Amino acid sequence: xxxxxxxxxxxxxxxxxxxxxxxxxxxxxxxxxxxxxxxxxxxxxxxxxxxxxxxxxxxxxxxxxxxxxxxxxxxxxxxxxxxxxxxxxxxxxxxxxxxxxxxxxxxxxxxxxxxxxxxxxxxxxxxxxxxxxxxxxxxxxxxxxxxxxxxxxxxxxxxxxxxxxxxxxxxxxxxxxxxxxxxxxxxxxxxxxxxxxxxxxxxxxxxxxxxxxxxxxxxxxxxxxxxxxxxxxxxxxxxxxxxxxxxxxxxxxxxxxxxxxxxxxxxxxxxxxxxxxxxxxxxxxxxxxxxxxxxxxxxxxxxxxxxxxxxxxxxxxxxxxxxxxxxxxxxxxxxxxxxxxxxxxxxxxxxxxxxxxxxxxxxxxxxxxxxxxxxxxxxxxxxxxxxxxxxxxxxxxxxxxxxxxxxxxxxxxxxxxxxxxxxxxxxxxxxxxxxxxxxxxxxxxxxxxxxxxxxxxxxxxxxxxxxxxxxxxxxxxxxxxxxxxxxxxxxxxxxxxxxxxxxxxxxxxxxxxxxxxxxxxxxxxxxxxxxxxxxxxxxxxxxxxxxxxxxxxxxxxxxxxxxxxxxxxxxxxxxxxxxxxxxxxxxxxxxxxxxxxxxxxxxxxxxxxxxxxxxxxxxxx
Amino acid sequence: xxxxxxxxxxxxxxxxxxxxxxxxxxxxxxxxxxxxxxxxxxxxxxxxxxxxxxxxxxxxxxxxxxxxxxxxxxxxxxxxxxxxxxxxxxxxxxxxxxxxxxxxxxxxxxxxxxxxxxxxxxxxxxxxxxxxxxxxxxxxxxxxxxxxxxxxxxxxxxxxxxxxxxxxxxxxxxxxxxxxxxxxxxxxxxxxxxxxxxxxx
Numbered sequence: 001x002x003x004x005x006x007x008x009x010x011x012x013x014x015x016x017x018x019x020x021x022x023x024x025x026x027x028x029x030x031x032x033x034x035x036x037x038x039x040x041x042x043x044x045x046x047x048x049x050x051x052x053x054x055x056x057x058x059x060x061x062x063x064x065x066x067x068x069x070x071x072x073x074x075x076x077x078x079x080x081x082x083x084x085x086x087x088x089x090x091x092x093x094x095x096x097x098x099x100x101x102x103x104x105x106x107x108x109x110x111x112x113x114x115x116x117x118x119x120x121x122x123x124x125x126x127x128x129x130x131x132x133x134x135x136x137x138x139x140x141x142x143x144x145x146x147x148x149x150x151x152x153x154x155x156x157x158x159x160x161x162x163x164x165x166x167x168x169x170x171x172x173x174x175x176x177x178x179x180x181x182x183x184x185x186x187x188x189x190x191x192x193x194x195x196x197x198x199x200x201x202x203x204x205x206x207x208x209x210x211x212x213x214x215x216x217x218x219x220x221x222x223x224x225x226x227x228x229x230x231x232x233x234x235x236x237x238x239x240x241x242x243x244x245x246x247x248x249x250x251x252x253x254x255x256x257x258x259x260x261x262x263x264x265x266x267x268x269x270x271x272x273x274x275x276x277x278x279x280x281x282x283x284x285x286x287x288x289x290x291x292x293x294x295x296x297x298x299x300x301x302x303x304x305x306x307x308x309x310x311x312x313x314x315x316x317x318x319x320x321x322x323x324x325x326x327x328x329x330x331x332x333x334x335x336x337x338x339x340x341x342x343x344x345x346x347x348x349x350x351x352x353x354x355x356x357x358x359x360x361x362x363x364x365x366x367x368x369x370x371x372x373x374x375x376x377x378x379x380x381x382x383x384x385x386x387x388x389x390x391x392x393x394x395x396x397x398x399x400x401x402x403x404x405x406x407x408x409x410x411x412x413x414x415x416x417x418x419x420x421x422x423x424x425x426x427x428x429x430x431x432x433x434x435x436x437x438x439x440x441x442x443x444x445x446x447x448x449x450x451x452x453x454x455x456x457x458x459x460x461x462x463x464x465x466x467x468x469x470x471x472x473x474x475x476x477x478x479x480x481x482x483x484x485x486x487x488x489x490x491x492x493x494x495x496x497x498x499x500x501x502x503x504x505x506x507x508x509x510x511x512x513x514x515x516x517x518x519x520x521x522x523x524x525x526x527x528x529x530x531x532x533x534x535x536x537x538x539x540x541x542x543x544x545x546x547x548x549x550x551x552x553x554x555x556x557x558x559x560x561x562x563x564x565x566x567x568x569x570x571x572x573x574x575x576x577x578x579x580x581x582x583x584x585x586x587x588x589x590x591x592x593x594x595x596x597x598x599x600x601x602x603x604x605x606x607x608x609x610x611x612x613x614x615x616x617x618x619x620x621x
Numbered sequence: 622x623x624x625x626x627x628x629x630x631x632x633x634x635x636x637x638x639x640x641x642x643x644x645x646x647x648x649x650x651x652x653x654x655x656x657x658x659x660x661x662x663x664x665x666x667x668x669x670x671x672x673x674x675x676x677x678x679x680x681x682x683x684x685x686x687x688x689x690x691x692x693x694x695x696x697x698x699x700x701x702x703x704x705x706x707x708x709x710x711x712x713x714x715x716x717x718x719x720x721x722x723x724x725x726x727x728x729x730x731x732x733x734x735x736x737x738x739x740x741x742x743x744x745x746x747x748x749x750x751x752x753x754x755x756x757x758x759x760x761x762x763x764x765x766x767x768x769x770x771x772x773x774x775x776x777x778x779x780x781x782x783x784x785x786x787x788x789x790x791x792x793x794x795x796x797x798x799x800x801x802x803x804x805x806x807x808x809x810x811x812x813x814x815x816x817x818x819x820x821x822x
Contacts, residue, residue, distance in 0.1 A: 017637035025709035253642040305649030
């Protein structure tokens with residue numbers, strides 16, 4: 001705690017100083033003095049966001065469970081705290097010990113969102129760590145990064161020493177063991193990086209050289225040292241029942257975004273929506289067994305004092321043992337006044353019984369994601385649901401006493417026409433009409449349907465990875481069109497800022513040339529781009545201009561089907577052939593069945609020794 | 622069924638935690654303790670908990686008070702050990718007793734650790750005379766004499782700091798924040814630490 005004294009004058013000048021002091025219940029870590037390796041896990045957004053991230057809890061706990069690592073946390077400071085750190089010339093520090101992050105052996109970042117890249121760089125800068133990998137010396141920490149955005153690591157490759165591709169529980173402990181041993185033997189940083197490249201699932205950008213064609217596309221991507229693998233295969237955990245899960249996590253004082261027990265029910269998704277990156281990169285589908293989940297949930301509640309459990313997986317109603325799991329949880333959650341919440345339900349196999357059950361303690365919000373307004377477009381994106389299914393699911397929700405629900409859609413999807421946009425409004429209207437088709441007792445306020453529309457961002461490792469994003473003007477025109485098509489006050493219309501989505505699209509499909517733009521943005525004090533009050537589209541356009549980068553090249557260009565994609569060297573198990581095939585089918589509005597109904601041969605089962613959900617098993621034994 | 626009164630500390634880094642956040646943390650501590658806590662009725666049930674006199678952010682407390690209700694008879698030592706095992710750093714359970722009367726607070730003893738050139742005699746004199754300060758409230762600013770709410774207790778020197786102890790009114794509707802006492806001396810005092818040592822009820 002003594003390390004904190006020097007920060008006391010800073011903490012008296014900032015909003016919510018609780019963000020910067022740790023000390024939460026069960027936030028204790030092994031004694032750093034006895035640890036062979038010190039890791040600082042950095043979340044490149046503020047405390048309230050970072051403390052809501054299950055992946056970070058898993059990996060921090062997994063490190064601290066190893067017996068030789070002390071892993072602490074650090075979060076992106078809000079600008080008031082950043083200003084104080086700079087003014088007092090004090091480095092960014094880890095919450096548990098108060099030690100500067102540059103004193104650690106490893107500094108690890110999780111990349112959840114393209115617009116947090118500037119925060120990664122800002123945190124390195126505040127931590128007094130050289131920003132660029134090539135400028136770091138023996139005394140500097142090794143900077144590693146992982147998470148969903150690491151599947152296209154190229155835009156941020158200049159700043160990171162080692163990327164971890166895929167699930168980290170096993171892979172990262174191989175890396176930490178390697179680094180520990182190398183540090184003991186006094187092996188050089190360069191050699192450590194090389195040895196890391198020999199482990200499966202790790203990408204060391206400095207060991208690869210990229211060349212470009214005159215038009216800016218990638219001409220070649222190859223290792224620049226012998227024995228460095230040409231492709232990097234992602235790592236997965238085969239059996240989720242046996243892998244570490246954190247049942248005793250730090251319980252924050254501040255109200256965080258997801259302030260509850262999060263229970264990961266399965267990984268992957270059987271659906272194959274063609275815009276969805278998570279649905280592809282987390283394949284194959286693997287379930288945890290209900291008994292293990294029930295035990296995890298119970299222990300987590302007892303250890304935390306939380307009053308809510310959220311089942312967090314991609315399409316929760318696809319879980320084979322959902323009924324058994326929920327019944328098992330309800331045996332004790334009611335008594336303990338614990339609420340269950342089920343985020344992002346798929347509509348098709350939604351059922352009334354479940355709806356009644358999850359509302360038995362406290363009512364939580366209902367959200368559905370039809371994603372597109374017409375059947376044709378839903379077929380294009382492979383969202384295998386019909387309007388009738390959507391309406392009947394909403395009807396059941398209304399019959400169950402609900403009077404408000406939220407629907408997610410996307411604008412700018414490939415092949416989208418104005419008819420598809422108007423279809424969103426008429427679907428919303430049909431749902432409102434469904435509510436009023438019967439006499440209901442909704443408390444007199446009537447129905448409220450929230451239509452929330454985001455902008456399509458083409459993502460690497462999806463069948464739409466080649467597709468352009470609509471231009472900014474077109475996205476904004478479509479947003480306005482939808483606004484005018486909605487004629488009832490019973491529908492609340494919300495939409496994302498298209499300018500934010502455009503910058504996201506630039507980095508999502510970016511290559512290494514964007515490193516210069518990130519550095520320039522850092523030099524112009526740009527950060528917290530995920531926050532409306534700090535995001536500036538015009539500043540980004542200026543940055544791109546000054547670096548000679550055309551944002552449209554990344555965001556609004558149709559990539560050539562045979563072009564070398566900047567992320568082609570990463571092997572997610574799902575083949576490029578499958579992606580191309582799915583892309584072709586989408587343009588013909590042909591759907592592909594889910595993995596349980598019929599295997600579409602995506603290739604991901606090779607990661608699980610050929611065992612997959614498509615064989616009838618759910619892969620949890 | 623019994624009303625339980627707990628005396629606890631809010632020390633160290635807990636000074637950076639606001640009252641609302643502390644309240645939520647104590648809720649969770651009660652749930653973790655496994656004690657049979659009485660919950661509020663209604664839509665969003667939560668443990669019935671009454672914390673006396675919120676501390677401002679940056680203030681610490683050595684003998685804070687809160688009441689809650691248990692639905693079964695349990696001896697206070699068991700309650701104390703169960704609460705302590707569910708507590709978080711900075712919050713220690715000082716004592717637990719059955720509440721035999723309503724928690725009506727009257728005065729509080731504060732320890733102000735200051736950097737100042739003001740002597741004990743000066744403090745004593747000043748605190749017994751008129752003390753006009755500008756008080757802010759929802760209705761605006763006004764100048765009031767806080768001296769009827771202030772009682773000098775002691776003034777000592779400790780590790781280079783001046784430790785001023787005062788007893789201030791601390792009833793629900795008649796509460797004086799010690800920051801006003803410091804404000805009365807303006808630039809001549811620099812506050813290093815503010816600790817509520819005791820609540821008189």
